[in-house]
Amino acid sequence: MVNDQTNEHGEHSHRKIFIHIDSKEYEAPKAEMTGQELRNLAHPPIGNQYNLWLETPGPGDDKLVEDAEIIRLHDVMCFYSALKQINPGATDAIA
Numbered sequence: 001m002v003n004d005q006t007n008e009h010g011e012h013s014h015r016k017i018f019i020h021i022d023s024k025e026y027e028a029p030k031a032e033m034t035g036q037e038l039r040n041l042a043h044p045p046i047g048n049q050y051n052l053w054l055e056t057p058g059p060g061d062d063k064l065v066e067d068a069e070i071i072r073l074h075d076v077m078c079f080y081s082a083l084k085q086i087n088p089g090a091t092d093a094i095a
Contacts, residue, residue: 050081
């Protein structure tokens, strides 16, 4: 996690935060990021046709991350993207 911590010399140090988006590891540039910033951190960036979800431990539902929502990040947080609209009978998705 990126924290402002003071070392023995009175200098600020920053601890890095590593998160996962769609199973890829990324270093977060700051401790709090919006959903849109997280979308743009991924490579390639996550398009608007996808929702961004935060995996939650345990049996509960995962959390939908809105673009303007601020997420306080910590190590090993996992996010994933999923299509906003799934059309099971569509033939144009078959390549």
